[in-house]
Amino acid sequence: MISRSRASVRRAAGVTGVCRLAGVFLALLLLSGCSMMLPQTTALQDSKPQQLPDLAKLDVPFVPQDENMCGPAALKMALAGAKVDATLDELKRQVFLPGRQGSLQAEMLAAPRRHGLVSYQLAPRLEDVLREVAAGTPVIVLQDYGVWPVSVWHYAVVIGYDYARHEVILHSGLKAGMRMPIAVLEYLWKQSDYWAMVAEPPQRVPATASEGAYVDAVAAVERTGDLAAARAAYGAALERWPGDVKASVGLANALHGLGDLKGAEAALRPAVERHPDSAILLNNLAQTLSDLNRNAEALTVIDRATALGGDFADAVQDTRRHIQERLRAAAAR
Amino acid sequence: MKTTLMRLIGRLLIVSMLALPFQTVQAGMIGTDQVASSATAQAQRATLARTIDRPDVASQLQALGVDANAAKERVAAMTDAEVQSLANNLSTMPAGANSTAWGWAIVIALVIWAWYSYK
Numbered sequence: 017m018i019s020r021s022r023a024s025v026r027r028a029a030g031v032t033g034v035c036r037l038a039g040v041f042l043a044l045l046l047l048s049g050c051s052m053m054l055p056q057t058t059a060l061q062d063s064k065p066q067q068l069p070d071l072a073k074l075d076v077p078f079v080p081q082d083e084n085m086c087g088p089a090a091l092k093m094a095l096a097g098a099k100v101d102a103t104l105d106e107l108k109r110q111v112f113l114p115g116r117q118g119s120l121q122a123e124m125l126a127a128p129r130r131h132g133l134v135s136y137q138l139a140p141r142l143e144d145v146l147r148e149v150a151a152g153t154p155v156i157v158l159q160d161y162g163v164w165p166v167s168v169w170h171y172a173v174v175i176g177y178d179y180a181r182h183e184v185i186l187h188s189g190l191k192a193g194m195r196m197p198i199a200v201l202e203y204l205w206k207q208s209d210y211w212a213m214v215a216e217p218p219q220r221v222p223a224t225a226s227e228g229a230y231v232d233a234v235a236a237v238e239r240t241g242d243l244a245a246a247r248a249a250y251g252a253a254l255e256r257w258p259g260d261v262k263a264s265v266g267l268a269n270a271l272h273g274l275g276d277l278k279g280a281e282a283a284l285r286p287a288v289e290r291h292p293d294s295a296i297l298l299n300n301l302a303q304t305l306s307d308l309n310r311n312a313e314a315l316t317v318i319d320r321a322t323a324l325g326g327d328f329a330d331a332v333q334d335t336r337r338h339i340q341e342r343l344r345a346a347a348a349r
Numbered sequence: 350m351k352t353t354l355m356r357l358i359g360r361l362l363i364v365s366m367l368a369l370p371f372q373t374v375q376a377g378m379i380g381t382d383q384v385a386s387s388a389t390a391q392a393q394r395a396t397l398a399r400t401i402d403r404p405d406v407a408s409q410l411q412a413l414g415v416d417a418n419a420a421k422e423r424v425a426a427m428t429d430a431e432v433q434s435l436a437n438n439l440s441t442m443p444a445g446a447n448s449t450a451w452g453w454a455i456v457i458a459l460v461i462w463a464w465y466s467y468k
Contacts, residue, residue: 084446085446110423115440119444119446121443122427123423168447232428235428240426265381306377
């Protein structure tokens, strides 16, 4: 008897008192028919998402946060999940905003790009968070510990869950591997409109990624000038969604920027075949061929783009003029 | 003196010769951002319609205590939409910091608890 109560005391120490109180509060809300309060938890309990493993716990080293530094600490853990080692000081410099004594979401998304990773903001679904964790990716969530009208924002990292016990496991603040009822997570998470992000190596598309949003996330990496990472990530995107025009354009642009013109051509050819009415693909293929000194071939391709007209007619016109100049220069030589 | 000048001019020429072909290679390619993705076609157009002022956002970060170089680098890693979301909202957007407001949660939980027990 004594040993049993001791065991339960030990367990209670693991689950913080506040968590339990909040859990009671939430259980009451649920019992009183307020499932509207926590729609996702209710839905998740009603039916288990297909093929979701019962349990997951990632081996992500815990990084305790300094005062107000949950942003950098959460990022360091997410980056470690992607096998990237960054120092806390470096991450503070990249996301901490002294005037706000905290870190903003946009900056949390921007920082991993500076470490060769692709930041992806998850769809606002509890199920997606669990799926990412099950796939091996720690998820940063933005929670609000305040009570209306005061907001107290906090980033925590979801590193595991136990579906049968309706619990998630988080690295949060000074607590490593904290267990929290899923209902409490939803309650704290809801105020941020269910904001969650992952940072993935460019070769790996997040488990729950949607086509358009992921390709945009890679375009954001290309924009920073990390063309090698962009090339790898566009390649991975095309493996998942072979027909994506933007990913094909991006892959070719990254290769072109890296000086691999043959590679750019190889990326554009199948895309042009698949989307013969894309002026952008035709224009960039023509430009690439011209840069490869195959101007006669380039001219036939750009003529197809000219015939299409549309939003990019001016750019196509410029490319055409440029190719003709090169042809004339070659003839004069 | 003369040779120094000549050497400088020579160097400048070499640099410009190295730089120019690279620029002409990049010219003519339509940028990836110009392709409207299925997910964000409309949002993207809306963003493009407004002007994106990166230096302005960088100086707003600076005003909140980030040093000039770091601010510039931070803005450089953002998308147009992210820059746009920050512009003029820096002092009101959620800034994740601490989870030390447990007191609030306890008070509310107790109030609700009491309310239910006495009902």
